[in-house]
Amino acid sequence: MTPWEGKGAHYLVGEKAEFAGKRVVIIGGGDSACDWVLNLLGTASEITLVHRRAAFRAHEVTVNNVMQAASDGRVDVRVPYQIREVSGNGRIERITLFHSEDDSDVVELDCDAVLLQLGFKTALGPLKDWPLEVEKGSIKVDQVMKTSMEAVWAAGDITIFDGKLKLIATGFAEAAIAVAQAVHHIRPETKIQPKYSTPAGRAAATRSRTRPPA
Ligand SMILES: Cc1cc2nc3c(=O)[nH]c(=O)nc-3n(C[C@H](O)[C@H](O)[C@H](O)COP(=O)(O)OP(=O)(O)OC[C@H]3O[C@@H](n4cnc5c(N)ncnc54)[C@H](O)[C@@H]3O)c2cc1C
Structure with missing residues (x-):
């Protein structure tokens, strides 16, 4: 995807406005991908979510919300699919996908942007x-x-x-x-339990307000 960076391929979302009115294909199956599907609803004109496996690894509620958006016709979920090719004249215009278990099953989608949310690699x-x-x-x-x-x-x-x-x-x-x-x-002379930042007076006032009338 490197040759398409700055020409429709994104690894991060800086400003949501970058995707306003665009047909966005989001790649990934974890929290980042699913969170951005939901975040870009109402900003992008079309959203397709592509994941190489049928199961998602995101928070259960997030996945449910993505699936709800899909059944409402607001998101096109393509699983299990992977990217075969990206094409366009200077900018991304089309993405070709293939089925993870049958590479003769090929899908072509017109799009303006591809957002790659393939996870983070943590290292010490x-x-x-x-x-x-x-x-x-x-x-x-x-x-x-x-x-x-x-x-x-x-x-x-x-x-x-x-x-x-x-x-x-x-x-x-x-x-x-x-x-x-x-x-x-x-400073061994200090207590491990720190002092509270809530002023004692305000806590006392809150207590007196919540005390039931005599
Ligand atoms: C997609 C996604 C969704 C999530 N959703 C939730 C959620 O809904 N609720 C929830 O509670 N948690 C969520 N989490 C988990 C949460 O984000 C993390 O638990 C939390 O951010 C951890 O905080 P941290 O400060 O330990 O690490 P990080 O937030 O990773 O911060 C570490 C920072 O150190 C910087 N850094 C790394 N190496 C160096 C270096 N050598 N020098 C200087 N800086 C360096 C990094 O750039 C980064 O800014 C989510 C995580 C992901 C990936």
């Missing part, structure tokens, strides 16, 4: 050279987010521990725990 990069315990490509931490290295804590998708969830909410919680531990390590 230079952290690989640190003396960190690594499991399944992630940094192993204990229950207080401490790594195997002295005075190094980790939080977020990069960590692994029993019961790990890669979610924004859990990432924030891990970060709060890691920072509290790090602060306590640097």
Whole structure:
């Protein structure tokens, strides 16, 4: 797809307006692909979702919403199909797909843009050279987010521990725990439990307002 970059092939969505009124083909079967199908409804003039397998790997609710949009005629879902060719005169004008299990089954679609949402490749990069315990490509931490290295804590998708969830909410919680531990390590006189930012007076006022009348 590299020769078509800037000529209708996109790996990222900068501004949704770039796709306004366009016939967009989205490639992928994970959260990114399905999220962009839903996000571009009402912006793109036509949306086709192409995935090489019949099953999607996205959040169940998102997949249901995509399927609902498909049965409402707002999205054309093509599974299991893969890209054979992209063509056009200077810009993408057409995409040719083939069926994953029968490559003689070929579909040609006119389109203005192809959005490739094939997932992210995560890598530890230079952290690989640190003396960190690594499991399944992630940094192993204990229950207080401490790594195997002295005075190094980790939080977020990069960590692994029993019961790990890669979610924004859990990432924030891990970060709060890691920072509290790090602060306590640097300043042992401080308590691990930080002070609340809610002013005591406001909390007291809220309590008195919610107290039932005597
Ligand atoms: C398509 C998709 C949909 C999702 N939907 C949901 C959802 O609905 N709800 C939910 O809770 N979670 C969702 N998630 C998961 C959520 O996005 C992650 O759990 C969360 O973003 C993890 O945050 P993080 O800060 O650990 O990592 P990231 O958000 O990945 O942030 C890491 C940052 O570090 C930067 N970086 C990487 N290497 C370097 C380097 N060497 N130097 C400097 N910077 C570097 C990266 O560019 C990136 O900005 C989704 C994930 C995906 C992929």
